[in-house]
Amino acid sequence: MRELTIGGDLTVRRIGYGAMRLADGPGRPADPAAVPIWSPPADRDGAIALLRHAVEAGVQLIDTADAYALGGNEELIAEALHPYRDGVAIATKVGVLRPSPTEWVPLGHPDYLRQQAELGLRRLGVERIDLLQLHRVDPAYPLADQVGALRRLQEEGKVRHIGLSEVTVEQLKEAAGIAPIASVQNVYNLAARQHEEVVDHAAAEGMAFLPFFPIAMGARLDAAARVAEEVGATPSQVALAWLLRRSPTLLPIPGTTSIAHLDENLAALDIELTDDQFARLNA
Incomplete structure (x- = not known):
């Protein structure tokens, strides 16, 4: 299955693009993973070209x-x-403060969430956000207040669908009693599987699951490399193909600053793993 319908009416291809990587930080560390996502990219023209290529590539x-x-x-x-263009959806998130390049602080005050959503509408140049996700649940405020703020925006026509990020099954169930929840965005990949129950719950409820850091392989790199050799692909493509097979509602959002790597990621949609290959990656 190459497409997924989010919230009953938003159909997209099952590999998206995570734009977080299109940001720089003070000091420009040699390790891209260490960049604190603090400032716009130094190579703005390159970032714009990559985004436009992503849409052209599907x-x-x-x-x-x-x-x-x-x-x-x-x-x-x-x-x-x-x-x-028609068919392109933008998902954004609210609910985290950035007091400094190294700090990510949840803030779930309902007024703040509404303010940031309004700013998102302006910055994105839209009248309605396709998918607005609560970036982190703030324990200082009731979940009902946080999701309720997003629900009010939805009722006002400013938000199409609501999602949550880094949450448990219990939190998803509670949130679903407050507003329709179309998606969940948790870390999930071959190496990090602590959210297996959330993946299964999302599938059972028809929620899209957008795994971030989807290509990390950790100790399963060797297994991914062996399968990659068998299918004529790269280990990264195999990691994405494993996610696509793991659950019908998984929609990976790999990020990259390379057009070649982006095209490589999208080609994972064409990889079909055998039962044996899938089992070996699960081991």
């Missing part, structure tokens, strides 16, 4: 957040892609 879901580069990531997406 990406239909682009994921961002107000916390990425202090809103600069949303502005970059709008500069590259607005007006958005």
